[in-house]
Structures are given as C-alpha cells and as structure tokens.
Amino acid sequence: MASSFSAAKITQPLPLNTTTTRSPDNPLFSSFKSAPPASSFLGSTHKLRIQRPTSARAQTRSGTVVAVSDVVKEKKLKSNAPTSNLLITKEEGLEVYEDMILGRAFEDMCAQMYYRGKMFGFVHLYNGQEAVSSGFIKLLKKEDSVVSTYRDHVHALSKGVPARAVMSELFGKATGCCRGQGGSMHMFSKDHNVLGGFAFIGEGIPVATGAAFTSKYKREVLKEGDCDHVTLAFFGDGTCNNGQFFECLNMAALWKLPIVFVVENNLWAIGMSHLRSTSDPQIWKKGPAFGMPGVHVDGMDVLKVREVAKEAIGRARRGEGPTLVECETYRFRGHSLADPDELRDPAEKARYATRDPITSLKKYMIDSKLASEAELKAIEKKIDEVVEEAVEFADESPAPSRSQLLENVFADPKGFGIGPDGRYRCEDPKFTEGTAHV
Amino acid sequence: MASIFQAVGAAAALSSSNSFDSKKFYLSSRKSVSERKGSIFVVRSDGRMSSGRVDKLVTNAVATKADSAAASTASKPGHELLLFEALREGLEEEMDRDPRVCVMGEDVGHYGGSYKVTKGLAPKYGDLRVLDTPIAENSFTGMAIGAAMTGLRPIVEGMNMGFLLLAFNQISNNCGMLHYTSGGQFTIPVVIRGPGGVGRQLGAEHSQRLESYFQSIPGIQMVACSTPYNAKGLMKAAIRSENPVILFEHVLLYNLKERIPDEEYICNLEEAEMVRPGEHITILTYSRMRYHVMQAAKTLVNKGYDPEVIDIRSLKPFDLHTIGNSVKKTHRVLIVEECMRTGGIGASLTAAITENFHDYLDAPIVCLSSQDVPTPYAGTLEEFTIVQPAQIVTAVEQLCQQ
Numbered sequence: 001m002a003s004s005f006s007a008a009k010i011t012q013p014l015p016l017n018t019t020t021t022r023s024p025d026n027p028l029f030s031s032f033k034s035a036p037p038a039s040s041f042l043g044s045t046h047k048l049r050i051q052r053p054t055s056a057r058a059q060t061r062s063g064t065v066v067a068v069s070d071v072v073k074e075k076k077l078k079s080n081a082p083t084s085n086l087l088i089t090k091e092e093g094l095e096v097y098e099d100m101i102l103g104r105a106f107e108d109m110c111a112q113m114y115y116r117g118k119m120f121g122f123v124h125l126y127n128g129q130e131a132v133s134s135g136f137i138k139l140l141k142k143e144d145s146v147v148s149t150y151r152d153h154v155h156a157l158s159k160g161v162p163a164r165a166v167m168s169e170l171f172g173k174a175t176g177c178c179r180g181q182g183g184s185m186h187m188f189s190k191d192h193n194v195l196g197g198f199a200f201i202g203e204g205i206p207v208a209t210g211a212a213f214t215s216k217y218k219r220e221v222l223k224e225g226d227c228d229h230v231t232l233a234f235f236g237d238g239t240c241n242n243g244q245f246f247e248c249l250n251m252a253a254l255w256k257l258p259i260v261f262v263v264e265n266n267l268w269a270i271g272m273s274h275l276r277s278t279s280d281p282q283i284w285k286k287g288p289a290f291g292m293p294g295v296h297v298d299g300m301d302v303l304k305v306r307e308v309a310k311e312a313i314g315r316a317r318r319g320e321g322p323t324l325v326e327c328e329t330y331r332f333r334g335h336s337l338a339d340p341d342e343l344r345d346p347a348e349k350a351r352y353a354t355r356d357p358i359t360s361l362k363k364y365m366i367d368s369k370l371a372s373e374a375e376l377k378a379i380e381k382k383i384d385e386v387v388e389e390a391v392e393f394a395d396e397s398p399a400p401s402r403s404q405l406l407e408n409v410f411a412d413p414k415g416f417g418i419g420p421d422g423r424y425r426c427e428d429p430k431f432t433e434g435t436a437h438v
Numbered sequence: 439m440a441s442i443f444q445a446v447g448a449a450a451a452l453s454s455s456n457s458f459d460s461k462k463f464y465l466s467s468r469k470s471v472s473e474r475k476g477s478i479f480v481v482r483s484d485g486r487m488s489s490g491r492v493d494k495l496v497t498n499a500v501a502t503k504a505d506s507a508a509a510s511t512a513s514k515p516g517h518e519l520l521l522f523e524a525l526r527e528g529l530e531e532e533m534d535r536d537p538r539v540c541v542m543g544e545d546v547g548h549y550g551g552s553y554k555v556t557k558g559l560a561p562k563y564g565d566l567r568v569l570d571t572p573i574a575e576n577s578f579t580g581m582a583i584g585a586a587m588t589g590l591r592p593i594v595e596g597m598n599m600g601f602l603l604l605a606f607n608q609i610s611n612n613c614g615m616l617h618y619t620s621g622g623q624f625t626i627p628v629v630i631r632g633p634g635g636v637g638r639q640l641g642a643e644h645s646q647r648l649e650s651y652f653q654s655i656p657g658i659q660m661v662a663c664s665t666p667y668n669a670k671g672l673m674k675a676a677i678r679s680e681n682p683v684i685l686f687e688h689v690l691l692y693n694l695k696e697r698i699p700d701e702e703y704i705c706n707l708e709e710a711e712m713v714r715p716g717e718h719i720t721i722l723t724y725s726r727m728r729y730h731v732m733q734a735a736k737t738l739v740n741k742g743y744d745p746e747v748i749d750i751r752s753l754k755p756f757d758l759h760t761i762g763n764s765v766k767k768t769h770r771v772l773i774v775e776e777c778m779r780t781g782g783i784g785a786s787l788t789a790a791i792t793e794n795f796h797d798y799l800d801a802p803i804v805c806l807s808s809q810d811v812p813t814p815y816a817g818t819l820e821e822f823t824i825v826q827p828a829q830i831v832t833a834v835e836q837l838c839q840q
Contacts (some may be wrong), residue, residue: 145588179621186652188620195587195624196616203611206577210584217590221567222537247577254572408622411680415659417755420762420794424708425755 008211021064087303090370096138096302097365097376100130100358101383103154106163107333109387110153110170114337118395119170122199123184126154128300128332129399131357132264133158135305136232139313145193145231147208151264151331152197155234160192167390173397180400181408201235201269202242209248212259212322219319230316232258238269240283249290249324255320260312261287263326264299270335271343286424287324299327300355330355405434451685516699522692524666525555528673529593531702533563536591539677542569542582543595543632547802552597553633553692579605579630583612587624591677599634599686600646613656613682629676631685634728636824637777638690642812645820649686649753652784660753662686662725666696668751671705679707688726710757716746719834720764722787723774724750731774734830743778743834753783756790765791769800770837774825779807801840804833 064230088096107125114123126133129151137146137158148155156166159176169176170184176186187198195211198204205246211231218227239245240263252259262282275281287294293315297308305327312323330352334341367370410416413426430436519527526812533539541556546568560568571578575596582592596602600606602609613626638643649660659681663669669687676683705711713728715737723731728749735745746764750756765771771791784805791803806825814820 081807113590147584177621178619178623181621182619186619188616188623190620190623191485195584198611200607200611201606205582206580206608207584207587207612209577210581210586211588212584213581214585214588214590217540217585221540221564243574244577244580247572247574250572251574251577253580255566308497408618409657410621411617411622411625411627415657415679415681415707415755417752418757420758422759423529 006396031256086368086370087307088370092138093361093365093370094272094375094379096134096306097358097361097371098379098383099138099158100302100361101380102157102163102386103130103133104358105380105383106153106157106166106390109167109391111333113167113170113391115308119184120170121183121190122150122336122338123170124151124335124336126151126331128352128356129264129266129329130154131302131305131361132234132262132299132327132329135302136234136260136262136309136313139306139309140230140232143193143229145195145208145229146234147195147204147211147212147231148187148197148234148238148420149201149204149239150197150199152185152187152194156189156192156194156197157189157268159189159194161187161194163386163390164393165189167387168394168397171394171397172399173394173395174400175397179404179408181404195231201239202244205233205235205239205244205248208259209252209257212252212257212316213255216255217259228319229258230313231257232262232313233259234262234264234326236269237263237265237267237274237283238272238277239263240265240279240286246286246290249286249292249322252322253291256319258319259318259322260316261322261324262307263324264329265326266329266331268331268335268344270339282326284324284326292322292324294324294326296326296328299329300357300360301353302357302361332356402434403432406431407434441725463569474595480745492729493746514697516697518639518695518697519666520692521557521663521669521687521694521696522535522553522668524670524696524698525663525673525687526557526559528670529556529677530559530562532674532677533559533567536677538589539591539593539787540567540569540585541593541595542571542578543593544571544573546570546595551595551710553689554811555692556595571661575601576608580608580651582628582630583608583616583626586626586682587616591629592625593629593631593677596630596632598644598646598689599632599648600643602630602632602648603646603651605630606651609652609658609684610655614655618657621636625680626682627677627680628682629673629679629685630682631673631676631687633687633689633692635686635688635690636808636813636820639815639817639820640689640813641815645813647777647808649684650777652684653754653783653786658682658684658685658754659707660684661751662688662753664688664691664728664749667698668692668711668749670698671703672707672751674702675704675707678704686710686725690726691729705751708752708755708757710760711749711751712760713747713749714745716768718744718838719746719767719770719772720761720768721745721747721772721774721830721834722750722761722799723747725776725785727774728775730825730827731830734827734834737827737831738834741831743838745834750787758790758794761787761791762795765795769798770831770840771803771808772830772837773800773803773805774830775805775807776824777807778810779805780810782807801837804837806830806833 073431101125107127110123110125113119133154137155146155146159153166165177166187169178169180171181172180174180174256178186180199184187185199188194188196195207196204208231215227215229218224265274265283284294284296295308298304308325312325315323332353362376366373414424416425419428427432428436545552546556547560547565547568557567567670579594582594585592613628616624616626632648652660661672661676661683663672673683676685686709721731731747735747738745746768748760748764773787775784777784784807788803788805806829809823811823813823
C-alpha cells in the first residue's frame with residue numbers, strides 16, 4: 001500500500017454528511033480513488049466521506065478494498081412500497097427493532113441504577129451504538145461466539161443473555177451471569193457463547209482469534225465437517241492502535257480464520273480523539289494491509305450494518321477468511337458513568353443525535369409500511385416491562401455469600417495445593433466456607 | 439547420572455479424599471530399588487523410607503552423559519532417554535490420547551522446536567495441530583486461551599521463558615482470571631511451557647527466571663521439572679489438568695539422561711519430590727539447582743553431614759506436607775534457588791515455612807538465591823551470580839553449627 005505521503009495535496013478532514021468538521025483540529029490525511037472491489041462485496045466505491053480524490057490509490061494486496069454501502073442507502077430511499085426490494089422483512093425488522101430498544105432501555109436503566117447506588121465501579125454504556133450490536137449479532141447462530149470489550153452489556157443482550165442475568169451481574173448478586181464475580185466489564189455466558197467482557201482494550205481480540213481457531217480446528221482436525229462457527233470480535237477505535245489488534249489481523253488472515261473484526265469507531269477513546277491518536281484514521285484500510293477486506297459502513301444505520309454483516313459473516317462461514325469492518329458510530333453518553341463528557345463538541349453530539357439508529361429504523365419501518373406505530377409502541381412497552389422485571393429480579397437476588405469466595409479460582413481446586421496435614425487444602429472446610437487464606 | 443528416589447508421600451492423602459475424581463491420578467505405588475555401595479534403599483508405597491544412609495549419589499552437578507551405573511541397570515526395565523525426549527514422549531502420548539491437545543509456538547512445527555521438544559510432531563499431526571505461530575507472544579498466548587475456552591487443550595511453547603514476558607498481559611489477565619470472572623463458566627486448560635533459567639553465557643535477557651514474576655497470579659499453577667522422569671510426568675499431568683499450568687524447564691537440563699519406565703505414569707502437580715532423605719538439615723530446591731545441591735551433598739556427606747534434599751517441583755502451590763514433615767524432622771532449612779533474591783520463590787517459601795512451622799525451627803531459614811543482577815555475559819561473572827555448590831556447603835555448615 002502506498003503511504004499517505006504519496007498524495008500531492010493534503011486535503012481537509014472529511015465531514016460526515018454535513019459541512020462542519022468533526023474535530024477542532026484539522027488532521028492531515030490523504031484521500032484516494034479506490035479500486036473497484038475484487039470480491040462480491042456490496043456497495044459502490046464512491047465517496048461517503050471523501051471530498052476530493054486527489055491521488056490514485058496504489059495497488060492493494062489480494063484482499064479486496066473498500067466497499068461503502070452507498071448503494072444500500074440509495075436502495076433504501078427509493079423503496080416506498082413493501083415489495084421485494086426492501087432490505088428487511090417485517091419479522092426481521094421487528095426483531096432488530098426490539099433488540100435495539102432493549103439495548104437502549106437497559107442502558108438507560110443502568111444509568112439510573114448507578115446513580116441510585118445499586119451498581120458501582122466502571123460502567124460503560126452503549127447508547128447510540130445499538131445498530132452495530134443488533135446489526136451483527138442478530139445474524140448469528142447460537143453456536144457462534146461474540147467477544148467484546150468493557151462496553152459489553154448490549155452485546156450480551158443481543159446474543160441472548162437474559163436481561164435479568166445481566167442486571168443481576170451489574171448489581172453484584174449471586175444470580176448474575178458470572179455469579180457477581182465479573183461485573184460490568186466481564187459479561188460471560190457459556191450457553192450463549194459470549195466469551196467476555198474484557199477490561200483492558202485489545203485483550204479480547206486474541207481470545208476471539210482463539211475461538212475462531214477452535215472452529216477451524218474442529219473442522220479440519222477433529223473432522224466435524226459441518227462446524228462453521230463464526231466469531232465476532234468487537235472493539236473500538238482506540239484499540240486499533242494496539243499491538244494485539246495488528247498481531248491478530250495477521251494471524252487471522254494467515255490462517256483464514258472464521259472471524260469478523262468489528263471496529264466500533266465512535267471517534268473517542270475516553271477523551272482522546274481518534275484523529276489525534278492515529279496516523280491514518282481510516283481503520284478499514286488496515287485490513288487489506290494484512291490481506292483481508294476492509295469495509296467501512298455507517299454504524300448509525302442498522303440496515304446498512306446488517307447488509308455488510310451478512311456478507312462478512314457469510315465469508316467467514318464459507319471458510320474464505322476474516323474481514324475487518326469499521327462501523328462509524330457514536331456514543332451518546334460519556335465514556336463511562338464517571339466521565340463528565342466535557343471534551344466533546346455539543347454540535348457534534350447534536351449532529352449524531354439526529355442519526356439515532358432507533359429513530360431511523362422506526363421511521364424506515366413506518367414509511368415502508370412494515371410496521372405500524374402501534375406495533376412498535378407495543379414493543380417498547382414490552383421491553384420496558386422486561387427491564388423493570390430485570391431490576392426487580394436483581395434487587396431481590398441474594399448477594400454472594402462468603403462461601404463463594406474461593407470456589408471458582410481453580411477449575412480443579414487441587415490447585416490450592418497440599419496443606420501441612422497432608423490433605424489437599426480444598427478439603428479443608430474453611431475453603432468451602434471461604435474463610436481460608438490461600 | 440542421578441538416580442531419583444520417588445517419594446509417594448501424598449498417596450495417603452489422596453486415598454482419603456472422596457471429593458474429587460482420583461481416577462485422574464495414576465500414581466501407582468512405586469517401589470524403586472537402587473543398589474549403591476552396599477546399601478539398599480526402598481521406597482514404600484506409603485512413603486516411609488527404610489534402611490540407612492546412602493554414600494554416593496551424584497558425580498556431576500549437571501549430568502551430561504550416562505553414568506557408569508547405567509551399565510549395571512541395563513537389565514532394568516524401561517528405556518533411556520534425554521530430558522527433551524522425555525518431554526516429547528509425554529507430549530506425544532497426550533496428543534495421541536486426546537485429539538483436542540494441540541501445540542502452539544514459534545518454530546514448534548517444521549523446525550521441531552528450538553530445543554527439539556516438538557521434533558517430529560508436525561509431520562505426524564499436521565500443521566494445524568502443531569502450529570507455527572508468528573512472533574506475537576501476547577496474541578498467540580491469548581489465542582491459546584480463547585481456544586482453551588472453546589474446547590481445545592493447547593500447549594503454548596515460549597521459545598525462551600523470557601519471551602513470555604510479552605505475554606504477561608494474557609497470562610495474568612486472562613489465563614489466571616477468566617475462570618473466576620466468568621463465574622466458573624469457562625475453563626482454561628492451557629499449558630504454558632518453555633526453557634528458562636541461567637544458561638551458558640546467554641546474556642541477561644535469555645537468562646531470566648520468570649517463576650518469581652508469575653507466582654502472584656491467582657488461578658494458575660506453576661511446576662518446574664528437573665529430571666527426565668518428572669519432566670514427562672509433569673508434562674502429562676499439566677496437559678490433563680483443568681487448571682492453567684506453567685511448566686518451567688531449564689536450558690541446561692535438556693540433555694540429562696535417565697532410564698524411565700515403559701508403562702504410563704503421571705507425576706502429581708502439587709507434590710514435592712524427595713531426592714535424598716536425611717536427618718540434619720532440609721535443603722529445598724528446584725530445577726537446575728537440584729544438581730548443584732546434590733553435588734554439595736556429596737561433599738557434605740563426606741564431611742559427615744546428612745542433608746535431606748527435597749525438589750519442591752511445585753512452585754505454586756507449595757507442597758507444605760512434604761516440606762513440613764521434613765522441617766519437623768531436621769529443624770533446619772536451607773533454600774537453594776536460581777531465582778533472584780528479591781521477591782523470588784525462596785522468599786515466598788521462607789514466609790510459608792515460617793508461618794506454618796515456626797515452632798519446629800532451631801535456626802532461621804537461610805535462602806541462597808541468585809544475585810539481583812542482570813545475568814552478565816562473561817562466564818566468570820555469570821558464575822558469581824548463581825549459587826555454586828561451595829556456597830551451599832558453607833551455608834549448611836554454618837546452619838548446622840547453630
């Protein structure tokens with residue numbers, strides 16, 4: 001790939017569908033004319049974000065280049081009747097809508113509960129990014145895996161973890177999905193194949209790569225020929241400057257692992273603007289550098305995300321290898337509930353608020369006569385009840401007792417060793433009571 | 439070549455337990471008979487020793503060739519091999535037994551492993567099962583953890599243990615913690631192994647002893663092998679364990695030769711090994727220092743001392759039973775380790791013994807460790823950083839005078 005310094009001109013930063021810049025700085029970056037896609041990826045190669053293409057992009061590697069789903073947008077605008085050129089069926093639309101409403105309602109309730117002192121620590125809310133979670137995860141099977149970051153409540157909910165289990169976990173109760181031992185940043189579910197929940201950024205990407213490796217191993221070594229489980233790794237823009245990201249892109253492309261790397265680029269890593277920390281802010285370009293397609297998609301539009309996701313997940317399932325999908329999205333709240341969120345420009349926030357994924361989908365569904373206002377309202381009401389019930393359940397659940405303290409340190413508790421009396425320490429009743437010193 | 443007396447001390451402990459699956463343990467009651475200068479030594483299955491002193495044990499601190507005593511044992515059953523071959527044998531047996539066992543690391547496949555531990559495995563099992571990874575320790579260790587969570591049993595080889603410092607993030611945060619933070623939903627049956635320790639003028643970065651850095655991580659077990667017998671046994675036990683285990687090997691011990699049994703066996707991960715029973719002083723050691731200790735023991739015996747030498751083998755958790763019984767018998771403890779002085783395994787062991795067996799001590803515990811110095815390249819300086827047999831002899835003499 002040619003370096004960005006091959007550009008003759010340095011262009012202004014690219015606005016997103018508006019005319020104002022999105023950061024106070026004027027970052028330097030070159031633009032390009034993208035080559036036509038070599039694979040069956042959707043979408044035209046037109047500008048979504050490019051103002052003036054100035055230099056020809058040099059030949060990329062065997063992976064395909066950018067696909068920007070402008071075509072999807074055009075398709076959406078054109079259709080007015082519920083004919084077959086709609087992007088989504090009614091059932092699918094309602095499913096996705098319900099999932100996004102659940103995510104939003106749940107996170108709003110989390111904020112309330114936090115300020116009421118029911119949950120503590122670092123809580124990172126997902127408001128505004130629901131399109132990415134619902135767009136991707138609703139296409140998965142139960143056996144597929146999802147790996148997330150600390151902003152993981154909604155990923156867990158989309159994958160099917162019951163809201164009461166997640167709320168309980170946040171309250172630190174024994175009925176939580178991780179028995180109260182994980183907390184907000186560690187949502188795990190073996191039943192639903194949610195592999196976490198990681199507090200350090202980038203930490204989950206190798207784990208996701210490992211889950212994808214297992215899928216390939218099962219198919220090729222264990223001869224479970226029909227194993228086509230896909231893994232999705234979600235992470236943010238800040239993570240894309242981390243070594244683990246690049247190392248895993250390399251390994252995934254090298255071994256053609258069935259994984260999709262989903263970047264939730266919300267432009268801010270706590271208070272660090274993506275443009276201030278990244279030499280080349282266009283993350284999707286880093287995919288082809290490793291030999292996999294890099295796709296950029298409007299992450300505030302669930303239908304666009306869904307189209308891209310279908311393609312990427314299909315690729316992985318067919319054994320064609322990984323894909324890097326950059327979803328341009330935005331978080332409406334601060335980084336966490338402890339973040340005063342003073343650094344971001346209110347105009348920027350307002351701009352993105354008009355692109356709220358939930359209102360967009362609602363409008364689309366009503367305009368294309370896929371659903372009536374009443375149906376959607378009924379869904380919202382239903383979700384309200386689900387969330388309320390989750391809070392009640394969590395409130396009434398017991399806190400973990402002392403005996404739980406040492407239970408899950410080792411899968412095989414013999415790992416605590418042999419005590420002075422010759423018996424394994426885990427046989428000591430103090431261990432089952434949780435009062436022993438390890 | 440050192441013949442090793444295997445203590446089966448905890449067999450009694452195991453047989454009394456009902457709460458876990460003891461089928462996992464193949465600790466058969468072993469009787470090993472060795473003939474020395476006129477004395478016969480028998481290890482009973484319940485761990486009690488009989489008979490008297492042993493006169494000569496070791497001829498070299500680090501044995502690199504077969505002892506002449508091997509000739510006299512030619513009629514014994516079993517087969518002779520080098521330590522790295524023993525590791526390979528254990529690995530191969532486990533890979534045959536369970537198709538989910540796989541190996542990941544740099545140069546483990548086509549190259550056969552930088553110390554030949556995985557030689558011949560890639561042609562036999564394929565490139566996916568014996569995976570040559572790019573040089574990305576943090577990520578491929580994390581990948582092994584993700585694979586372990588989803589059903590495989592990977593073994594991660596660090597080409598040199600020191601390289602695993604790059605994987606510290608994954609080892610500490612994910613390997614040790616995920617079973618707990620997931621509320622017990624996911625197990626991480628991963629084995630992380632590799633050669634460490636001070637070699638022959640390898641320089642500071644290649645001479646690191648990571649056991650002291652990893653020992654605080656909750657949720658992992660650490661073992662150190664020192665003979666072909668326990669190398670194979672610990673490798674197999676580590677692979678079969680549901681816990682994440684870090685197996686420390688030593689660069690200079692790979693060419694040790696020993697005769698090991700033909701039949702299948704496993705060493706207990708949590709147990710220490712009685713190397714030489716004695717009465718006057720307990721010497722606790724592990725890995726290569728075991729051989730320095732045994733060389734010092736030769737001198738000590740000639741001077742009239744009777745040291746009890748225990749190879750602690752399990753660095754985390756400590757086998758307080760074997761160690762405690764020894765302390766109660768001898769009342770003096772010397773710890774000889776290759777870790778650095780500050781925050782090493784010896785420091786933890788000293789604390790653990792003081793806490794549990796303070797009443798039985800006649801003298802303060804003495805801990806001989808390597809100096810807190812980045813291992814120098816120059817051979818003479820390197821010699822001064824680690825503990826030598828002469829220092830061990832002096833320390834024993836001083837301790838026994840108190």
